[in-house]
Amino acid sequence: MSDVLEKTEETEGDAFDDLYGLTKETVAAVEAALEEGAGPETIRPLVVPLHAADLADLLERLTKDERLSVVHALGEELDSDVFAYLDDTVQETITDALPNSVLSTFVQDLDSDDVVDFLEDMDEEDQKEILSFVPAEDRALYEQALSYPEYTAGRLMRRETVTIPEFWTVGQTIDFMRDSDGEGGSDLPDDFYNIIVVSPNHKPVGLVQLSKLLRTKRIVPVSAIMETDPKLIPVDLDQEDAAFLFRQYGLVEAPVIDESGRLVGVLTIDDIVDVMDEEHEDDMLKLGGVSEDDFYSDFLKTTRLRFSWLLVNLGTAIVASLVIALFETALSKVVALAVLMPIVASMGGNAGTQTLTVAVRALATNELTTRNALRILTKEVLVGSANGILFAIIMGIVAWLWFSDPVLGGVIATAMILNLMIAGLSGVLIPLAIEKIGQDPAIASTVFLTTITDVVGFFVFLGLASVVLM
Amino acid sequence: MSDVLEKTEETEGDAFDDLYGLTKETVAAVEAALEEGAGPETIRPLVVPLHAADLADLLERLTKDERLSVVHALGEELDSDVFAYLDDTVQETITDALPNSVLSTFVQDLDSDDVVDFLEDMDEEDQKEILSFVPAEDRALYEQALSYPEYTAGRLMRRETVTIPEFWTVGQTIDFMRDSDGEGGSDLPDDFYNIIVVSPNHKPVGLVQLSKLLRTKRIVPVSAIMETDPKLIPVDLDQEDAAFLFRQYGLVEAPVIDESGRLVGVLTIDDIVDVMDEEHEDDMLKLGGVSEDDFYSDFLKTTRLRFSWLLVNLGTAIVASLVIALFETALSKVVALAVLMPIVASMGGNAGTQTLTVAVRALATNELTTRNALRILTKEVLVGSANGILFAIIMGIVAWLWFSDPVLGGVIATAMILNLMIAGLSGVLIPLAIEKIGQDPAIASTVFLTTITDVVGFFVFLGLASVVLM
Numbered sequence: 001m002s003d004v005l006e007k008t009e010e011t012e013g014d015a016f017d018d019l020y021g022l023t024k025e026t027v028a029a030v031e032a033a034l035e036e037g038a039g040p041e042t043i044r045p046l047v048v049p050l051h052a053a054d055l056a057d058l059l060e061r062l063t064k065d066e067r068l069s070v071v072h073a074l075g076e077e078l079d080s081d082v083f084a085y086l087d088d089t090v091q092e093t094i095t096d097a098l099p100n101s102v103l104s105t106f107v108q109d110l111d112s113d114d115v116v117d118f119l120e121d122m123d124e125e126d127q128k129e130i131l132s133f134v135p136a137e138d139r140a141l142y143e144q145a146l147s148y149p150e151y152t153a154g155r156l157m158r159r160e161t162v163t164i165p166e167f168w169t170v171g172q173t174i175d176f177m178r179d180s181d182g183e184g185g186s187d188l189p190d191d192f193y194n195i196i197v198v199s200p201n202h203k204p205v206g207l208v209q210l211s212k213l214l215r216t217k218r219i220v221p222v223s224a225i226m227e228t229d230p231k232l233i234p235v236d237l238d239q240e241d242a243a244f245l246f247r248q249y250g251l252v253e254a255p256v257i258d259e260s261g262r263l264v265g266v267l268t269i270d271d272i273v274d275v276m277d278e279e280h281e282d283d284m285l286k287l288g289g290v291s292e293d294d295f296y297s298d299f300l301k302t303t304r305l306r307f308s309w310l311l312v313n314l315g316t317a318i319v320a321s322l323v324i325a326l327f328e329t330a331l332s333k334v335v336a337l338a339v340l341m342p343i344v345a346s347m348g349g350n351a352g353t354q355t356l357t358v359a360v361r362a363l364a365t366n367e368l369t370t371r372n373a374l375r376i377l378t379k380e381v382l383v384g385s386a387n388g389i390l391f392a393i394i395m396g397i398v399a400w401l402w403f404s405d406p407v408l409g410g411v412i413a414t415a416m417i418l419n420l421m422i423a424g425l426s427g428v429l430i431p432l433a434i435e436k437i438g439q440d441p442a443i444a445s446t447v448f449l450t451t452i453t454d455v456v457g458f459f460v461f462l463g464l465a466s467v468v469l470m
Numbered sequence: 471m472s473d474v475l476e477k478t479e480e481t482e483g484d485a486f487d488d489l490y491g492l493t494k495e496t497v498a499a500v501e502a503a504l505e506e507g508a509g510p511e512t513i514r515p516l517v518v519p520l521h522a523a524d525l526a527d528l529l530e531r532l533t534k535d536e537r538l539s540v541v542h543a544l545g546e547e548l549d550s551d552v553f554a555y556l557d558d559t560v561q562e563t564i565t566d567a568l569p570n571s572v573l574s575t576f577v578q579d580l581d582s583d584d585v586v587d588f589l590e591d592m593d594e595e596d597q598k599e600i601l602s603f604v605p606a607e608d609r610a611l612y613e614q615a616l617s618y619p620e621y622t623a624g625r626l627m628r629r630e631t632v633t634i635p636e637f638w639t640v641g642q643t644i645d646f647m648r649d650s651d652g653e654g655g656s657d658l659p660d661d662f663y664n665i666i667v668v669s670p671n672h673k674p675v676g677l678v679q680l681s682k683l684l685r686t687k688r689i690v691p692v693s694a695i696m697e698t699d700p701k702l703i704p705v706d707l708d709q710e711d712a713a714f715l716f717r718q719y720g721l722v723e724a725p726v727i728d729e730s731g732r733l734v735g736v737l738t739i740d741d742i743v744d745v746m747d748e749e750h751e752d753d754m755l756k757l758g759g760v761s762e763d764d765f766y767s768d769f770l771k772t773t774r775l776r777f778s779w780l781l782v783n784l785g786t787a788i789v790a791s792l793v794i795a796l797f798e799t800a801l802s803k804v805v806a807l808a809v810l811m812p813i814v815a816s817m818g819g820n821a822g823t824q825t826l827t828v829a830v831r832a833l834a835t836n837e838l839t840t841r842n843a844l845r846i847l848t849k850e851v852l853v854g855s856a857n858g859i860l861f862a863i864i865m866g867i868v869a870w871l872w873f874s875d876p877v878l879g880g881v882i883a884t885a886m887i888l889n890l891m892i893a894g895l896s897g898v899l900i901p902l903a904i905e906k907i908g909q910d911p912a913i914a915s916t917v918f919l920t921t922i923t924d925v926v927g928f929f930v931f932l933g934l935a936s937v938v939l940m
Contacts, residue, residue: 016707016708019711019715020714020715020718024841027841057718057837061839061841178685178686178687180685188681188685190681191681192681193663210663210680210681210684211661211663213684214683215647215650216648233489237489241489244490245489245490248490248527249523250740250743252739252740270722273716273739276743276746277746284750284827285831287827288828289824290824295831295832295837295838295846299852299856303852303853303857306824310817310824313820314861314864314865317812317816320812320813320816321812324809335801339798339801342791342794342811342924343784343788343790346783346787346790346920346924347780347784347787351780353759354758354776354779354780356758357754357759357760358755358758358760358765361765362765367530367531367765368765369531371497376765379768382773383769386769390777391784
């Protein structure tokens with residue numbers, strides 16, 4: 001019953017185990033209870049103490065039926081925040097099984113940014129029905145948030161803001177915050193790090209760090225301690241660009257403004273961390289030929305998602321085979337060519353993938369631009385040529401000794417150099433070109449690259465052999 | 471002179487352009503000035519207004535010589551913070567060119583966590599000499615920080631903390647903070663989000679959010695509003711585990727403790743964001759066969775770094791060729807086998823890479839454990855078999871029609887199913903096994919996988935053909 005975490009824990013003296021709230025004992029106990037068909041009174045005390053993020057992890061690790069048993073066991077004690085942490089596919093299996101009236105009670109407990117995240121993947125009818133149970137003023141808020149395009153700052157932002165006028169002093173600000181925290185309806189968010197100073201028409205003019213506010217005498221005007229040129233995020237800014245700005249400038253919170261410059265919400269680092277995570281996952285999966293994260297998808301959906309990419313690959317593999325078919329005569333005469341040809345293609349593919357990976361990453365971090373592209377291209381072609389020469393020598397000698405044929409060694413050596421040069425060139429040019437036409441370079445680069453390195457590898461090796469050896 | 475950013479900007483109505491401080495006009499102006507050999511008086515006004523993060527980006531995009539010209543032009547006006555943002559390789563080109571006495575002035579301006587980052591990549595002699603210029607008490611601090619192992623919380627933490635005793639009230643806390651901010655030597659960090667409540671022996675007992683402190687009446691004791699069970703990070707915790715905890719629990723700051731439980735520093739989200747970035751970069755590059763980010767490395771170093779991975783790949787490619795060589799007789803009789811065999815191997819490699827990518831990602835996020843491994847394994851083998859059958863049908867028909875040989879179609883169909891099944895199996899088992907022996911599954915998984923799919927692909931296809939077609 002050991003698990004992968006356990007290994008890490010052992011080598012690290014259990015430090016991590018103590019901190020990660022979902023211990024393997026808890027998982028094992030819940031699973032055992034579910035297997036025995038235990039009732040809510042057994043399951044509830046096991047899961048109620050968990051942090052929402054840990055409960056989400058637990059639910060993700062269970063099968064669909066077990067998951068629903070836990071949800072039903074919890075009933076109204078299910079912490080709404082768990083939905084802020086759940087994988088979308090897993091969340092769907094739960095929301096599909098619960099009536100909209102129940103789902104609407106979760107909505108009323110969540111922060112405005114988490115509500116949007118909760119609702120956005122449902123179909124419009126369910127969204128409407130769930131919102132119909134929500135008080136009218138909140139409903140309008142959520143509907144407006146959902147009206148912003150997906151993957152923009154508008155979708156991601158928290159709508160509750162903490163604002164003060166420019167002419168206030170530190171003392172007035174602190175008094176205002178103390179008063180806001182009365183019973184019955186404070187509009188202040190749970191936690192925040194800056195106070196936004198706004199003009200009379202609600203445009204942000206500055207940010208006051210709480211840590212600065214606390215260190216300042218009561219009589220000082222906030223305008224004296226505010227940061228006067230804060231980064232203001234347009235509501236329609238792409239979330240990846242917002243994440244770039246947070247990372248670039250070490251932001252923790254940033255005001256979001258509409259077209260007229262008025263404050264409409266706040267982006268916070270926790271949402272940005274999620275975006276960064278998604279973005280990285282996306283790049284990595286796409287490079288691996290996986291269109292979306294299908295870890296929690298069922299067998300049929302996963303098969304369908306993977307099929308289309310494999311179909312594209314079959315097409316390119318057939319193209320490479322057509323190139324091989326051009327040299328049937330040579331192949332039938334010298335069988336060593338069939339033995340050696342995959343080596344040339346494979347080395348080109350691997351060298352190209354190295355270059356491609358670095359280039360795709362550099363594009364994602366705005367480090368590769370057409371301005372420095374020529375320099376990078378030159379370098380990669382040089383690297384390809386240098387490794388090409390090294391592997392030409394190694395493989396030339398291997399082929400010579402293996403088939404006792406120095407000319408064959410010369411042929412594979414030449415093909416190796418050429419293919420690794422082309423691989424370096426393509427590894428930079430392909431992602432640059434795809435980015436240029438406005439597409440994501442991670443998704444299609446690999447298939448173009450391996451097509452090129454296969455075709456060039458087979459063509460040069462077999463073509464040269466036909467000329468020299470026949 | 472257009473660059474990649476420009477494209478994005480156009481489609482997004484220049485919103486991003488206004489926010490990213492390093493405009494292409496600035497880059498162009500600096501480059502033009504450098505080309506003309508302009509003096510410091512021309513360059514300085516162009517770069518002084520830049521945010522340290524943007525200046526770092528600018529320096530990264532220039533050639534080594536241009537970079538040094540800008541640094542020399544800035545002289546003492548060079549913002550030390552720029553080193554907190556520079557790529558390590560680029561930083562080295564600058565620090566190598568400056569005397570240690572100058573470098574020590576930068577050290578004295580930086581936050582303690584950035585100092586460690588600045589020094590850790592230098593050799594010990596340079597570290598010692600630079601620190602010899604630093605006041606003794608700071609020196610001891612940095613030396614201790616450098617004594618923690620790399621990639622641990624101890625290396626990453628800020629050493630300045632904001633602490634108060636448990637018996638204080640909100641009012642006392644605010645007064646203390648106001649007093650600390652006098653002239654001549656406040657020890658408070660620039661910005662912070664929580665105050666740490668400590669016991670008399672300096673063990674953290676709670677955290678007070680600043681936003682909560684500000685909302686609370688002066689007479690309330692801090693013990694009434696503090697979070698009493700904060701996540702405490704052990705000083706030797708791996709930075710990746712720390713990042714996991716920040717992400718899992720939405721932390722912005724966390725106290726760091728030594729073995730005896732005493733507070734020694736604070737981890738902040740900006741450093742964690744950098745760790746997440748590094749971690750993701752690492753996974754992505756390793757899957758692509760790149761051992762470390764070599765975007766800014768010179769031609770020779772890049773060639774050397776890439777060579778070893780390609781050498782491993784050559785080994786596996788030769789193994790695959792040895793398998794092919796087993797079937798020389800069949801290949802010399804039926805040349806269609808040579809034409810078709812790369813298709814079987816390539817489809818296996820691609821299907822396996824899909825599974826592998828999802829599995830490596832799921833391991834990195836602690837979602838794949840040996841507990842659910844069997845379920846995932848079953849699913850992946852099913853997905854492989856299903857897609858195997860689909861592509862067996864497609865490719866069987868293609869081969870039959872192409873070479874007018876239904877038996878050949880049957881052979882490739884059978885080989886396809888088997889290879890895609892094995893690919894699904896290996897795609898999960900290989901990374902799990904590598905993780906189990908305590909290694910990073912991203913680094914070596916790909917090479918093992920393609921070896922297996924090549925060997926199985928060639929062996930099954932050619933072996934079956936030898937039996938059936940000869």
